[in-house]
Amino acid sequence: MQNNEQPKSIIVIFGATGDLAKRKLYPSLFRLFQKGSISEQFAVVGIGRREWSDETLRSQVKESIQTEISGDHTNLDEFCNQFYYKPFNVTSQHSYTELKEMLHTLDKRHQIGGNRVFYMAMAPEFFGTIAQYLKSEGVTETEGWTRLVIEKPFGHDLASAKKLNDEIREAFSEDEIYRIDHYLGKEMVQNIQVIRFANAVFEPLWNNQHIANIQVTSSERLGVEDRGGYYENSGALRDMVQNHMMQMVTLLAMEPPLRLSTEEIRSEKIKVLRALRPIADQQVQESFIRAQYGQGVYDGETVQGYLKEKNVSPDSQTETFVAGKLLIDNYRWAGVPFYIRTGKRMAAKSTKIVIEFKPQPHNLYHDKIEKNGSNLLVIHIQPDEGMTLMLNGKKIGTTGDTSSVNLNYSQHGIDGINTPEAYERLLFDCMIGDATNFAHWDEVNLSWAYIDAISEAWDEDQSNLPSYPSGSMGPREANELLEQDEFHWWPIEKM
Ligand SMILES: NC(=O)C1=CN([C@@H]2O[C@H](COP(=O)(O)OP(=O)(O)OC[C@H]3O[C@@H](n4cnc5c(N)ncnc54)[C@H](OP(=O)(O)O)[C@@H]3O)[C@@H](O)[C@H]2O)C=CC1
Ligand SMILES: O=C1O[C@H](COP(=O)(O)O)[C@@H](O)[C@H](O)[C@H]1O
DSSP states (O other), X not given: OOTTSOOOEEEEEETTTSHHIIIXXXXXXXXXXXXXXXXXXXXXEEEESSOOOHHHHHHHHHHHHHHHOOSOOTTHHHHHTTEEEEEOOTTOTTHHHHHHHHHHHHHHHHTOTTOEEEEEOSOGGGHHHHHHHHXXXXXXXXXXXXXXXXXXXXXXXXXXXXXXXXXXXXXXXXXXXXXXXXXXXXXXXXXXXXXXXXOTTTGGGOSTTTEEEEEEEEEOSOOOTTOHHHHHTTHHIIIIIIIIIHHHHHHHHOOOOSSSSHHHHHHHHHHHHHHBOOOOHHHHHHHEEEEEEEEEEETTEEEOOGGGSTTOOTTOOOOSEEEEEEOBOSTTTTTOOEEEEEESSBSOOEEEEEEEEXXXXXXXXXXXXXXXXXXXXXXXEESSOEEEEEEEEEOSXXXXXXXXXXXXXXXXXXXXXXXXXXXXXXXXXXXXXXXXXXXXXXXXXXXXXHHHHHHHHHHHOOSOOOEEEETBSOOHHHHHHHHTTTOOOOOGGGO
């Protein structure tokens, strides 16, 4: 399907009464509807155990849109009237027969042509069961296409991810499965490929001859909030590194694909993951740092440490911060460290990528250049979107000194409009059958294999986690990780 066609589909949301549906899915669907990106021939069927009616769901959807989207709410009632609710426990097999009938009726009423998206916005332990009943009870038998959207986390480790994958593959083929990584829906994450492959100035420099190191930081100000139960089992390594951070690294490191097709792009990303240097047990401590936030001060207010959070064990060893050094053993990247860093309760909410270029072999201005005068390309993923190229120029005046010159591009400044939300873009991609910005099983598999080596080494290590004050950029050990290579983290909160 071309991007200018309006896809039509029934979207079945398992977990329609939950937080994700309310905060992300309903507002995203409404934006697509308002822009005319999706056809008016659509229906949403919400599923949860709560005894809601169609009317209750509709009023909840309306409320969530009024809360999440400011401005124009034209056609909101018309949109909400295409929502239906079916209460049932997803483990109850017979309910799927009723669901099948319901979808059949709605399909006819809205003339949808049998297309169906099944969106799993629920805890992952249900994904396999739902997929199997959808198949065994014939809900997937339609004259149109069927697609399964799976939320994270996709497993807890490689073994559980494989088990889950086997279960869903019994009911859906790989090309019907859309594994969400919402970072792949972010405007500037998608821009990485364009920056690299559509600019003559960057690609020739994009290798170990010219790049000293790459730093990817995704920091949050928020703590664990009310997700302590989930987070205790996950930690920052599984929550952020296994998926979002690894995806950004693969996009930065991949070879140019033969063409911009889903298969070619995924194939190049997979090669990066295959080239990651495995970390032996004893090297984990040298290459990966974990830590937990302690008490700290934000804007004059004291916030509590992780151990005092709701649903967190008082002697928890769960990491809320990870910094790591990844090496990619291929011709392009041999010797170039990719440093990653992510954590909760840090100084700023910011996702940035810094590409630090090597100094010239002989710099005529070496004694005039400002301290830290390295050439940097900064890709601002969020909250600001854009890029900055940091160069050196002549300081105005007669001294002949140099000063740092920043060439800035801000997406918001140029377009004057908000870029689409990640979920909005990903829902649309799924409806047009474009799986490029979803994770293929091979990516998930390789990424877990890499992460498992780290988590296993950590499980065996009985020493106490370092702590970092809330509101800081992490523990001292994360700085030492770079200092041992004679680098330092660029201060992203000021860029
Ligand atoms: N919230 C977020 O920001 C994000 C969430 N995710 C992922 O999305 C998924 C959903 O998260 P979230 O919305 O926060 O979770 P919530 O706990 O808010 O919602 C869970 C949903 O599952 C339903 N549910 C639970 N058990 C059953 C059952 N046996 N039968 C039918 N329905 C059931 C609940 O409905 P009811 O109570 O009515 O039964 C509810 O709608 C998870 O996989 C999470 O990891 C991923 C990224 C961000
Ligand atoms: O997937 C997740 O991402 C969010 C951070 O997402 P962002 O788009 O706000 O950067 C993180 O808070 C959450 O713990 C994790 O599950």
